Amino acid sequence: MRPAVRTSDAYVPALWRVAAREQETADTVTFALTPPPDAPPLPFRPGQFNMLYAFGVGEVPISISGDPARTDRGMVHTLRAVGSVTRPLARLSEGQTVGLRGPFGSHWPLEAAAGGDLVLVAGGLGLAPLRPAIWAALAARERFRNLVIVYGTRNPANLIFRRDLREWRSRLDTECEVTVDHAAPDWHGHVGTILQRLQHAEFEPAATTAFVCGPEIMMRHTAHALIDRGVPAARLYLSMERNMKCALGRCGHCQFGPHFVCKDGPVFAYDRIRPLLGVAEV
Numbered sequence: 001m002r003p004a005v006r007t008s009d010a011y012v013p014a015l016w017r018v019a020a021r022e023q024e025t026a027d028t029v030t031f032a033l034t035p036p037p038d039a040p041p042l043p044f045r046p047g048q049f050n051m052l053y054a055f056g057v058g059e060v061p062i063s064i065s066g067d068p069a070r071t072d073r074g075m076v077h078t079l080r081a082v083g084s085v086t087r088p089l090a091r092l093s094e095g096q097t098v099g100l101r102g103p104f105g106s107h108w109p110l111e112a113a114a115g116g117d118l119v120l121v122a123g124g125l126g127l128a129p130l131r132p133a134i135w136a137a138l139a140a141r142e143r144f145r146n147l148v149i150v151y152g153t154r155n156p157a158n159l160i161f162r163r164d165l166r167e168w169r170s171r172l173d174t175e176c177e178v179t180v181d182h183a184a185p186d187w188h189g190h191v192g193t194i195l196q197r198l199q200h201a202e203f204e205p206a207a208t209t210a211f212v213c214g215p216e217i218m219m220r221h222t223a224h225a226l227i228d229r230g231v232p233a234a235r236l237y238l239s240m241e242r243n244m245k246c247a248l249g250r251c252g253h254c255q256f257g258p259h260f261v262c263k264d265g266p267v268f269a270y271d272r273i274r275p276l277l278g279v280a281e282v
């Protein structure tokens with residue numbers, strides 16, 4: 001899919017305004033951004049990302065975490081403050097501006113999952129790029145058989161999108177399992193790994209398409225568990241993260257073996273990248 005870039009020069013960010021800000025966890029914030037005046041809505045596909053620019057500091061790739069059916073409301077991003085660019089971005093408040101280029105990259109192939117079961121597995125902040133796919137799947141719920149969401153974080157304080165999780169868990173047509181690695185006694189949910197929850201989830205492996213996003217080691221283990229259970233490797237998709245510069249397939253910063261994550265990814269079919277997973281410095 002060709003990127004839909006707002007500015008005439010694909011390297012120049014457009015000025016978007018912070019319309020709303022929600023603190024998800026101690027270090028993670030969700031922003032709703034509105035486009036420059038008179039600019040049309042910017043469509044995107046679930047799994048794509050934008051380059052967000054903190055003025056005078058730098059630019060980073062951040063997945064789109066909003067509803068693909070509601071781009072009239074602008075763009076939604078969820079970011080964790082980890083370093084020199086994400087920290088100033090996370091401090092932005094309502095009314096302030098941020099540079100935005102995009103959307104870029106490949107998307108979760110929801111159309112490939114139609115008619116079968118759909119399993120979405122997220123670790124930590126990996127729920128952000130999967131949330132648009134969950135919303136799109138729920139909006140077309142009749143196109144899928146079993147819909148399973150499995151989400152895990154280190155501890156309850158790291159859970160993001162709590163309102164959505166409550167809503168998804170309350171639905172009778174969706175299985176939404178949430179688990180944490182460690183918790184205080186006042187936590188009444190599951191304690192354990194994502195793989196343990198996945199073992200109990202109901203889906204027919206041979207007819208399942210799975211989308212997985214999280215730390216690479218979590219994605220590797222999850223992919224192995226799904227394949228061991230019988231999910232075809234060709235129906236398994238992972239979202240990869242690499243440092244980026246141009247996001248246009250020109251600079252080579254995001255190289256991942258023979259692929260560029262910015263244009264061939266970030267969403268890859270597992271059987272395309274299997275030999276590269278787990279190889280250090282690829």
Ligand SMILES: Cc1cc2nc3c(=O)[nH]c(=O)nc-3n(C[C@H](O)[C@H](O)[C@H](O)COP(=O)(O)OP(=O)(O)OC[C@H]3O[C@@H](n4cnc5c(N)ncnc54)[C@H](O)[C@@H]3O)c2cc1C
Nearest residue numbers: 060061062063078079080082083084085086128241242266
């Ligand atoms: C396609 C794509 C989509 C992404 N989507 C999101 C998103 O939706 N939300 C989000 O918060 N981030 C996302 N990221 C990661 C984000 O781009 C990085 O966290 C960011 O580039 C870090 O830049 P920085 O300058 O703030 O940190 P740096 O100054 O570069 O790094 C500071 C420290 O943070 C560590 N660090 C860097 N990146 C990460 C990371 N991803 N996780 C944990 N520690 C890290 C570094 O190892 C270093 O120790 C995405 C990355 C890609 C490639």
Ligand code: FES
Nearest residue numbers: 247250251252262
């Ligand atoms: S970031 Fe430049 S080629 Fe991907």
